[in-house]
Amino acid sequence: MAAMTTGAKARWTLLDIIVVIYALVPVLWIVSLSFKTPATLTDGNFIPREWTLQNYADIFSTTTFLRALGNSIGIALISTLIAVVLGTMAAYAIARLEFPGKRALVGVSLLIAMFPQVSLVSPLFEMERSLGLFDTWPGLILPYITFALPLAIYTLSAFFREIPWELEKAAKMDGATPAQAFRRVIAPLAAPGVFTTAILVFIFCWNDFLFAISLTSTEASRTVPAALSFFTGSSQFEDPTGTISAAAVVITIPIIVFVLFFQRRIVAGLTSGAVKG
Amino acid sequence: MAEIVLDKVSKQYPDGALAVSDVDLTIADGEFIILVGPSGCGKSTTLNMIAGLEDITSGELRIDGERVNERAPKDRDIAMVFQSYALYPHMTVRENMAFPLRLAKVDDKTVRAKVDEAARILDLTQHLDRRPSNLSGGQRQRVAMGRAIVRDPKAFLMDEPLSNLDAKLRVQMRTSVAKIQKKLGTTTVYVTHDQTEAMTLGDRVVVMRGGLVQQIGSPQFLYEQPVNLFVAGFxxxxxxxxxxxxxxxxxxxxxxxxxxxxxxxxxxxxxxxxxxxxxxxxxxxxxxxxxxxxxxxxxxxxxxxxxxxxxxxxxxxxxxxxxxxxxxxxxxxxxxxxxxxxxxxxxxxxxxxxxxxxxxxxxxxxxxxxxxxxxxxxxxxxxxxxxxxxxxx
Structure with a gap:
């Protein structure tokens, strides 16, 4: 890198800037909208002429958004936790054990991931209504786990396969029970994989709109993406774009925090994971 | 320290392949015994059966006169050194060596004393706070040895522990393995495919081929009186x-x-x-x-x-x-x-x-x-x- 000429450096910088702009413009646009007053909302300026925090004040002044935010956080965290725990155990078994029906199990879990979710919405709606799960937290958590598990199992089993089996044998020889070997040797080494999976699953649950809009009907369990679509302006002639933008900005923050928090763990895990020789 | 007896021990895999067939072997207390043979001869399988990492299909394995076929590895009180060393990468050298003692719930003071003692024997004292990824091959190998010796097991099992080292270091480590074994006087079973290691290290050598024991004897005896063409050539x-x-x-x-x-x-x-x-x-x-x-x-x-x-x-x-x-x-x-x-x-x-x-x-x-x-x-x-x-x- 030190030997890079100024010309090459300039080209790389330009390329980086283009990529960053391409990726960030829509996000910055939303941020910009969230700070505009209703009058200047459609003036097309990238930088707001009149700054206002009214949109943020509006979304936090009603219970609609706060309830939805609570639902989102709770549902996404619980789903992530359960999916990662189950996924870890399943992936470990798939990576380590030979058992009858292993291929079938992996195949079926892949099938679930391939299934178009929209085709499952109607049956799920009917089932949840008759089971009394409709418009409850478990009513969303269950389908989220179902769809997150294949992803979790796939990512995690790849991580487990990379851990030398001899480490486990060594732990056994050192006097560990299988549970101790897993907890004290395998799990710490698989941590980067677990955190990666947790991030992916969390983002999936957090951003889901389809299930959220179809399987909820009230504030009891409606998550933010679904709640956004029910936003209204202060009168029916007013467009709620400003408040929707403000809400979109607010719900991005937990994801950023979540990713940044676990990213540190991922890096820490990878450096300590250097094995063998 | 213990006597290990293999009484007609066999290993048959579910697909019918016979990996080890009727091995009869009595390893005396404190003896250094070598299992040697070409790859696929069943020597590692035999070692894993002694360790408890593989089930014994038939026959009996006795350690100190007690049948241990059904015991889990952790209940056999045996330590093993692996070919890849199998060090825990997320632990320091000290933690690696202390791991078996921690599992055995030994108190902190004893753990510290035993790890320090083992580190001194293996010349690892200045590396105790480093992680395995920062060590050279020879140092990792010594840490693996250290993890085995800290808890005074009944026996050491070594699965080609030197084969990942370069030629010069291998000769050096070979001597130090022999020295440490003599010093501790612990029964040792050592697997290798290298006949030089077999000749130089062991009190007795077991030559295996296709799951069958060909000949058991002192290195010199095997050299002078090979029982068959295979032993003579190997x-x-x-x-x-x-x-x-x-x-x-x-x-x-x-x-x-x-x-x-x-x-x-x-x-x-x-x-x-x-x-x-x-x-x-x-x-x-x-x-x-x-x-x-x-x-x-x-x-x-x-x-x-x-x-x-x-x-x-x-x-x-x-x-x-x-x-x-x-x-x-x-x-x-x-x-x-x-x-x-x-x-x-x-x-x-x-x-x-x-x-x-x-x-x-x-x-x-x-x-x-x-x-x-x-x-x-x-x-x-x-x-x-x-x-x-x-x-x-």
Whole structure:
């Protein structure tokens, strides 16, 4: 890198800037909208002429958004936790054990991931209504786990396969029970994989709109993406774009925090994971 | 410390493959025993069965007189050193070595004392706070040893612990492994495919082939009295020379010439009821440059003349290679040995003979040389089942 000429450096910088702009413009646009007053909302300026925090004040002044935010956080965290725990155990078994029906199990879990979710919405709606799960937290958590598990199992089993089996044998020889070997040797080494999976699953649950809009009907369990679509302006002639933008900005923050928090763990895990020789 | 007894131990995999068949072995308390053989001979499987990492299909394994077949590895009180060392990468050297003690719920003070002691023995004291990824191969190997010795197990099991090291370090570590074992006096089972390690380290060596024990004995005994063609070819470096031979009325005709059998060998052959067609084996050091010997020394052997293909001077000795015209000795054992050495596809015309001559020999590459060999040192093998007719307990 030190030997890079100024010309090459300039080209790389330009390329980086283009990529960053391409990726960030829509996000910055939303941020910009969230700070505009209703009058200047459609003036097309990238930088707001009149700054206002009214949109943020509006979304936090009603219970609609706060309830939805609570639902989102709770549902996404619980789903992530359960999916990662189950996924870890399943992936470990798939990576380590030979058992009858292993291929079938992996195949079926892949099938679930391939299934178009929209085709499952109607049956799920009917089932949840008759089971009394409709418009409850478990009513969303269950389908989220179902769809997150294949992803979790796939990512995690790849991580487990990379851990030398001899480490486990060594732990056994050192006097560990299988549970101790897993907890004290395998799990710490698989941590980067677990955190990666947790991030992916969390983002999936957090951003889901389809299930959220179809399987909820009230504030009891409606998550933010679904709640956004029910936003209204202060009168029916007013467009709620400003408040929707403000809400979109607010719900991005937990994801950023979540990713940044676990990213540190991922890096820490990878450096300590250097094995063998 | 303990005595380990394998009583007709066998391992059969679910697909029917017999990995280890009826191994009978009594390992005395404090003994250093080597399991050696080409890859796939069942030596590692045997070790894993002693460790408890693999189930025993039939037979009984006893440690200190107690049947342990059904016990989990952790309840056998045995430590193991793995080929890849299997160090825990997320722990420091100290934590790695303390791990077995922590699992055993030993108190902190004792753990510290024992780890420090082991680190001192293995010269790891200044590395205790580093992680395995920052250590060299030799240091990692020592940490793996350290993890085994901290808890004073009944036995050490070592699965090719030196094969990941470079040649020089391997020789060094070989000596230190032997020293540590002598010092601790712990029963040790050591698996290797390297016959040099087997010869130099063990009190006794177990040669295995295809899941069967071929011969058990001290390195010197295996070298001098191999029970069959396979052991004869496997033990020794450079390995024994094999040529086809024909027995005729108490004399031998072979590509190395015709010569009379010595009395000792004739008696053994008569007892063994040997066929006429045999394979003759002779170790490189039993040859000598005939010009260096006087008549009395020559009388105990025979000579042949051939052109030196290659001459390697080692300083202390000279290795002279010859190619003998005519057919080669063939048997299943020899093919297997050649395959294990990776030499099966080397198509040579005739038989290659390796001889070890005195450094003062004047033999030159490309020139004929007259070579004497000791006819009392020959081994004669059955070409069909590899049995050594000249084997005597």
């Amino acid at each position: 033990i020794g470096s450079p390995s024994m020379n094999f040529v086809p031979a024909r027995l005729e009325n108490s004399s031998v005709s072979s590509p190395l010439g015709n010569f009379p059998l010595t009395d000792r060998i004739r008696t053994l052959l008569e007892d063994a009821d040997a066929p006429r067609e045999v394979i003759m084996g002779l170790r490189p050091e039993h040859f000598e440059d005939a010009t260096l010997l006087d008549d009395t020394a020559m009388s105990g052997g025979a000579t042949f003349e051939s052109t030196v293909d290659v001459l390697e001077s080692m300083g202390s000795d000279k290795f002279a290679y010859f190619t003998l015209e005519g057919e080669m000795a063939t048997s299943a054992e020899l093919e297997e040995l050649a395959a294990d050495a990776g030499a099966s596809d080397l198509s040579a015309d005739g038989t290659q003979i390796i001889t070890r001559l005195s450094a003062s020999s004047q033999a030159k590459e490309g020139h004929p040389a007259r070579i004497w060999f000791d006819t009392d040192k020959i081994h004669l093998f059955d070409p069909h089942n590899g049995r050594n007719f000249t084997y005597a307990d």
